[in-house]
Amino acid sequence: MADAVWEFGRDGTFAFTTSDVRTDLFPLHGTYQVNGSTLAFSAHGAAANAGGSAHAELVGTMDLSADPRVVRFRLITGAGYGAVVDDQRFSSARGAAYGGTVAVATG
Template sequence: MGTMMRRGDWRLAAAGVAVAAALSLGGCGSGDDDSTSATGGAPATAGAESTTDGAAEATTPPAKPSKRSRAAVTLPATLRTRSIVSMEQDQGKPQWLAGDRQRVADASWKFSSGTFVFATTDVRTDLYPLRGTYRAAGTTVSFSGQGSATNTVGSASATMEGELDLSTGSLTFTWSTSSGQGAVVNGQNFASASASMYHGEVVVR
């Protein structure tokens, strides 16, 4: 106590303080720290506010995006499938469902001057589009469309019917198809038949 520090000793002491300060800061978010935040993106921020028990304060997770609200539609219009809410198979082979579901996803629904037209992709051009009529009562539109085709080996038919809610763009449908083929070979009759039916709901725009 009371001893004056020499200039050389003063410099050594100052250097020691600087080194100690650098070491104490080395664990607080240095450039080599590759830790990430709980959300998996940006590096964690040093010095997070602590609770009374010393643990880092939890960060509120971001809110999940809300579902896109359904929008009203007006007629006349050519509407397209926006999303498939549900689609169930009532008749037919299970392996047909994926392809027919895609056809509903690709579909257009035309309502104009009392005429209804259902068109889609990857279908028989002699059978589709299906055509029919529609009738509006308030915000509910009832529709029905049909198609048929006949050739030298058989025939086919299809029907699309349902209701459209103009206030929400929700469209419920029943879609059915049937086909039959026959031939006579060496005096023997050969025939085959198939049918499918679906019901579901889509949102159109």
């Protein structure tokens, strides 16, 4: 996540993106709230086509009192695909969850 971009707008909006990800899901968009020295955020993205659907969700907190800022997050992704070929039904689904703690450079 060294190349990730975390954007927090003054109006409470939040966006997250990084490289080598699906452009139909990312950037993720959502909101954030500040309570004391903790910023809590949530963002999601979804995509669908005739063959399936995919989603991604990012939730976490940022410690505003730390220098550099410390983010604890969880990224959950999933996708499902299906088709009917010669009256045979085929389907597949997958999901993954990633979590961690990162130090964020401001700029």
